[in-house]
Amino acid sequence: MMEQRPVILVTNDDDITAPGIHALVEAVKPLGKVVVVAPDRPQSGKGHAITLGVPLRLDQVDLFGDIEAYQCSGTPVDCVKLARDKILHGPPDLCVSGINHGANHSINVIYSGTMSAAMEAAIEGIPSVGFSLLDYRFDADFSLAGQVARNLSRYLLEKPLPYGTLLNVNVPIIPAAAVKGIRLCRQANAKWVEEFDERTDPQGKKYYWLTGEFENLDEGEDTDVWALEHGYVSVVPVRFDLTHYELKQQIAKDWPF
Amino acid sequence: MMEQRPVILVTNDDDITAPGIHALVEAVKPLGKVVVVAPDRPQSGKGHAITLGVPLRLDQVDLFGDIEAYQCSGTPVDCVKLARDKILHGPPDLCVSGINHGANHSINVIYSGTMSAAMEAAIEGIPSVGFSLLDYRFDADFSLAGQVARNLSRYLLEKPLPYGTLLNVNVPIIPAAAVKGIRLCRQANAKWVEEFDERTDPQGKKYYWLTGEFENLDEGEDTDVWALEHGYVSVVPVRFDLTHYELKQQIAKDWPF
Structure with a gap:
């Protein structure tokens, strides 16, 4: 009797040509049957956006050797939805997203297309994890992040998380030998302080570039930062039930309505 | 000595011409100095997307009588960031988002541009709330939702929530006299079951429309649904710290890394 190999869906937000997703495919290839469905253009900062009012395209591409791969015109969340409905015709055993070029720790989990793709899979009941490397460069070294991705993907295939949860994994830019461990953390309390760069176009009309500085507001030693x-x-460990249970109890005490 | 009136930022995702945002402006006008910054085109389902790689436009418009108002070419989250940095030059006392045409209960909080705008304000430390009416129609009756918005906005101005939280308010389609109360709830466990509508264009190439059915998986009587x-x-009551603390504790017990 043949053993059934687990089906692993790979996606990202940097787009299907990014070195990070190629590193991720290489990392998880030994663990199962890999299928790639990823955006055909950069989708960083798209959060949990879905495409409404515009139809989606899905095209098979030959970018990963013998691995089945499709590019999609939509957001990372659209990719996961389409993969499940039109390519896999059911849930994969694992969804891995990334490896993102750049950090998705702390508040970045909210803005990140990489993490939203992983979250969409989790909403659909699929064990799921997003990987990010703290290096924005196109030619970043993904060897440590790939090793981490393989180990954590194997862990999740062996011990799936309970429904309603996923993992947000970030990898620092240090040599593999210098890594002290893989640490369970909470999301650091942090934010981006915006300063829009205001410019004037050749017609004399103003326009604005989003720019900002990251501000860590959290001194805890149990945070991802x-x-x-x-x-x-x-x-x-991330959840998509956004209810603030403690606050709910607290304001219930003198709820005037 | 003149009393300082609170500054109230109003935004939405349906766009600045939607009847829902006009109802919201009318609702909160008696409570303070209102400033509107909202998208210039529909932004439903944009989640927490921000605009990267494309500059933003911001134009003052005359759509709300004597109320200062601006339309923005970006997402709902962009609107809140631009409002704070380029229009208000600091945080308002309250941010209200909506009134959305259509429900944002349960898992919809994740996809909703209306709720993401409110969440962005909360991340920036601004007391914040999103309002939605369970009626998609352009000519929906916003009178009950407007009443609710005024009462809850007044409540938030008097008793700001602790940092890190906001409110997600949904209003049913029933006569005001039939409303039993304003109930504190948790987010129902629910999801959308996708079935993409596959079509063929005149060139013989496939395309896909996102469509789906809402599925409530939660039988609890303490949910929003x-x-x-x-x-x-x-x-x-909603939070943007997505850490799953209970799971973190649980998997720490035999964390192998």
Whole structure:
């Protein structure tokens, strides 16, 4: 009797040509049957956007050797929905997203297309994880991140998380030998302080470029930002039930309505 | 000595011409100095997307009588960021988003541009709330939702929530006299089951329309979906710290890394 190999869906937000997704495919290839469905153009910062009012395109591409791969004209979340409905015709055993070029720790989990793709899979009941490397460069070295991705993907295939959860994994830019461990963390309390760059076009009309500085407001030593600054890979268990239960109890005490 | 009136930022995702945002402006006008910054085109389902790689436009418009108003070419989250940095030059006392044409209960909080705008304000430390009416129609009756928006906005101005939280308010389509109350709830566990509508274009190439059916997986009587089905306005306290603390503790017990 043949053993059934697990089906692993690979996606990202940097687009299907990004070195990060190629590193991820290489990392998880030994673990199962890999299928890639990823955006045909950069989708960074798209959060949990879906495409409404515009139809989607899906084209098979030959970019990963013998691995089945499709590019999609939509957002990372669209990719996961289309993969499940039109390519896999059911849930894969694991969804891995990334490896993102750049950090998705702390508040970035909210803006990240990479993490939203992983979250969409989790909403659909699929064990799911997003990987990010703290290096924006096209020619970043993904060897450590790939190793981490393989180990954590194997872990998730062996011990799927309970429904309603996924993992957010960030990898620092340090040599593999210097890594102190893979540390379970909470999301650091942080934000982006915006300063729009205001310019004037040749017609004399103003326009604005979004720009900003990251501000960590959290001094805790149990956060993802702390771990990454201290030589660890950070892993945050993430949920999509956004209810603030403690606050709900607290304001119920003198709820006037 | 003159009393300082609170500054209230109004935004939405349906766009600045939608009847829902006009109803919201009317609702909160008696409570402070209102400034509107909203998208110049529909932005439903944009989640927490921000605009990267493309500059933004911001134009003052005369759509709300004597109320200062601007339309923005970006997403709902962009609107809040631009409003704070380029129009208000600091945080308003309250951000209200909506009134959305259509439900944003349960998992819809994740996809909704209306709720993401409110969440962005909360990330920036601004007391914040999103309002939605369970009626998609352009000519929906916003009178009950407007009343609810005024009462809850007044409540938030008097008792700001602690940092890190916002409210998600949904209003059922029933006569005001039939409303049983405004009920504190948790987010129902629910999802959309996608079935993409596959078509062929005149060139013989396939394309896909996103379509789906809402599926409530939650039988609890403390959820927003339950409340709305039973004659209540639902209010869910929402957080943007996505850490799953219970799971973190649980998997830490035999974390192998």
